[in-house]
Amino acid sequence: MTTHRDALRELAEARPARLDPDAPPADPVAFTAHPQATRGLPTRRLVLAGGALVAAAAVAAAAVAAAAVGVTAVVLPDSARPPVRTDAAAPPTTGDWLLVAATASATAPDRTGAYWVYRSEEAEKDRPRMVIEQWLTTVDRKPSAAYLRDPATGRWSRRDLRGHSAANNFLLGGQGRSAREIAALPAGPDQLKAKLLSWYAAGDRSDFLFYAASALVLNLPARPEVRAAAYRMLAGVPGVTVLGPVTDAAGRSGIAVAIEHRGDGGARGQVRLIIDPASGAALAQERWTDGVRSSYTAVLSAGFTDDGLPSAGDIH
């Protein structure tokens, strides 16, 4: 009969090897590249589309207050303090941020499955928020479906996605691509860019590459190395700038990179890609017009499963 003392010792001896990481820890620069919460440390001054400077809470407050859905504030350094020089506290260029994100995202686990399950929150100005979960098949002859949450009741309903198949489920470069095409994308930034440009038809080249890279990191089942390549490629796209720390519509803090263009009637349009440099995960894409957010898509979760399509009642 073992005593209580022995039970604890036996437990210590039974410690599973799975508690130990397989790989050495990631480079700590993935963390130290972030701005710190401590006041007085150099903080990067941000450029806003509308040119307005808003005094706001410390970046860290937003960072810690994750998942507070509905927070829409753009977090900026306190404008009352004198502007501080950009220093080592934050990487100074777009390229640096994207390289930090690329390094972090390349370490994500590579998975596959019968369905790519992608949940997002989407909204347009003056319209209620929608939460959508898409189950996009990667396997031939399986159906795909979207599930929508009723904002009033919280109940989910299912819509079958007719015409969607593993051959066309994944929108990239203006067309539905197959799961195989996405899986076969090259992991080198130059090769990826060449592949994407082979699909380029018309319009602004920088815009095209910005949207394609955003899709790869946000909502497509691309391999971690391809996501990393997309960030690296994005770093070299002319017109892409870093805005610095922001809070996305779902209340999560990240770094915004953006591309700007003049719309009809001279309106200043901006599309932001918000990324978490620590994990390399892309959090959201937002459209801003004259300094006001007009619409957004925030990724809530994404991953593979081998489960079959659930009924609407089984989505939570």
Place this chain on the structure above:
Amino acid sequence: MTHADAGRRFTAIYYEHHAQVYAYAVNRAGRDFADDVVGETFLIAWRKLASVPPAAPLPWLLGVARNVVRRRYHAEARQTALAKEMRAWVDDAEHDVADGVTEKAAMLAALASLGDDDRELLTLVAWHGLSPREAARVIGCSTATYSVRLHRARKRLQQALSAPAPAGRRSPVTFTSKEFSR
């Protein structure tokens, strides 16, 4: 503290405690979520470096990781991931060829049959090497309370060990491979 000093201090803490925070994260949320938990924990540690106690960063880090797990995952998603994780522990132990593996598998199965709170109390001391005082800090209770609760958890572990093995020794929780977070 200059940025370079802060960077050095953080880097030292990171390399010293990364594996321990990872182990705690696997133990609380399963391997699938562990990297995310570790990443967010160290990001918070960097941002709030001034509040990390210099003498004993580990209980502070595990306390942060504990909150990250609670805040970031639905309770159900976490339990599902954990059920899968603990099944893997027992399976690994059963397929291990070394001596004493029967005891190890039985111990892990007994641990898996306990409640979440009991498991945390026991493993903070047994697997993460914390003193009762440090473990109490992670959980946010007094050392005395922790000791009483640890005593009860040990008893329950003892009972689970001597109880006849449940049919199939499989967790009744079903799980999917779906990821709930990113």
